[in-house]
Amino acid sequence: MPFxxxxxxxxxxxxxxxxFMLSGLIPDIAADLQVSIPAAGxxxxxxxxxxxxGAPLMALLIRRWPRRRALLVFLVAFLLVHVLGAVTTSFAVLLATRVVAALANAGFLAVALATAAAMAAPDAKGRATAILLGGxxxxxxxxxxxxxxLGQEWxxxxxxxxxxxxxxPALVAIVVSVPGGPAGSGAAGTGARGELRALRRPRLLVTLLLGALVNxxxxxxxxxxxxxxxxxTGLGAGGVPVVLALFGLGSFAGVTAGGRLADRRPRAVLAVGGGALLAGWAVFALTAQNAVATVVLVLVQGTLSFAVGSTLIAQVLYAAVEAPTxxxxxxxxxxxxxxxxxxWWGGVALAAGFGYRAPLWVSALLVAVALALGGAAEGVRLRSRRRATGGGGKVPAPAP
Incomplete structure (x- = not known):
């Protein structure tokens, strides 16, 4: 893969x-800027x-920009608002910088996904996506x-x-090595309305919905x-960083594994991985009182979640060839x-008094809905292909 x-x-x-870093900085920010913790939240x-x-809006606004320019504009904006956030003494200004940073982040990631797909071989979009999401x-x-x-020390x-x-360093590398082709359309002459129409295809809409449910x-x-x-589980406060780190390690392993499999066997990853993900959330909910089971399942579920999630993103890029950005x-x-x-749904379950296992059951329910929708969509696709071939003969293997 290119450097x-x-x-x-x-x-x-x-x-x-x-x-994600604000989760550990909110109390200090609230105290320094003299606002309440809920306000800082x-x-x-x-x-x-x-x-x-910002993700679809920024992608639409810069769809005709060269990729290099779009990436540079978004990354420079992201960098500058963090400098402003680091020096401001106004909570209102800091809040505004978070909004701008998110818009820049969303736009950068949209262009970066399209750039990664364009820089990779035609059948390696999954691996390119995995490297990007590995960040x-x-x-x-x-x-x-x-x-x-850093927040605790300085x-x-x-x-x-x-x-x-x-x-x-990423700014410098973009200037030197990212090609300057168009950020957006994969089909010459396709207008914004044409690209939006391409994104209304049932396969793509279902994949986006599945990605939202799994995530x-x-x-x-x-x-x-x-x-x-x-x-x-009863591990105590000292066990929390360990468990969070294990989940993060699992997510990295999942993105890496998903990238290697998503290009060759995407449906197998989604079907088998999705089924295992559902079972894992249910088993986790039933065994959360056991420390060994918790440690193992945190790692396993992190791996499966990001393997399935990164595969779904790769499938979006395969399905949106006319409008990659x-x-x-x-x-x-x-x-x-x-x-x-x-x-939010996990919080609703907790507020209803179902206990700390409730988010695990909500996760299982969301994955179950995703599997049901994905299975129904696959059934519709197969029936359509049978009708298209007259109901007989061998159906050609679909592209990933």
Whole structure:
């Protein structure tokens, strides 16, 4: 794979660290800027909202820009708002920087997904996607804990400076090695309406919905792992960082494995991996009181979640050949819809008094819905192909 792809992953690592690191910095930010902790929590909500809205919007606005220019504009904007966030004494300004950072992050990821697919061989989009998303999983493993340490030792502003600093090598690499082709359309002469029509294909819409459901299941449990580990498993507060790190390691392993399999056997990954994911959430819910089972299943579920999730993103890129950047933008939005709604559903279950195992059951339910929808869509596809071939003869093998 081209060196530039790994530098794009470095930028994604910085952006993923920025997205998730606030979970350990909120109390310090609230105290420093003299706001309540719930008010400071709005920084996380603002980023999530910016990602959901910004991914398709930014992809649409820059669809005719050269890829290099689009990546540079988004990454420079991302870097500068982190510098501003690091020096501001105004909570309102910091909140605004989170929105702008999310818009820049969403736009960058949409273009980066299309760029990764274009730089890879035609049948290697899954592997290219996995390398890019590996930056996000490494952010969970290393970036977020490192941001927490920086915040504890030198204050929350140091974490913002670190994110800006890590973005610099990626900027240089983009200038030097990313090709300057169009960011958007994969079909010459395709207008914005044509690209949007391409994104309304049933196969693509179903894949986006499946991505939102699977990611919702992932972040539903991930968000409430700490109270589960302390309140049900009984590992104590010292076990929380270990469990979170194991989940991050599993996510990296899953993205890596998914990248190797998504191009050759995508349906097998989704069917077998999805079934195993459903079973894993259910078994986790039933055995969460056991420390050994919890440690093993955190690693396994992290692996399966990101293997299935990265495969779904690769399938979006295969299905959106006429609109790769818009496809990447909608994939980014779908994943963030899942990341926002999954924890909300888990919170509803907790508020209803079902206990700390409830998010695990919600995760199982979300994956079950995804499997049912995916199975129904596959049945419709097979029936359509049989009708198209007159009901007889061998049906040609579909493209991935």
């Amino acid at each position: 530039a792809l790994y530098m794009l992953a470095l930028a994604v690592f910085a952006q993923g660290t920025s997205e 709005a920084l996380t909500s603002a980023f999530a909202a910016g990602m959901i809205v 996000t999983t490494l952010a969970c493993v290393a970036g977020v804990p490192a941001g927490a340490v 204050g929350w502003r140091a974490a913002f400076w670190a994110v800006a600093t890590v973005s610099v 919702g299941a992932t972040f539903c449990t991930f968000t409430y792992l700490a109270p589960l580990v302390t309140g049900v 818009l496809g990447g933008g909608f994939a980014t939005a779908a994943l963030n819809v899942g990341a926002a709604t999954g924890p």
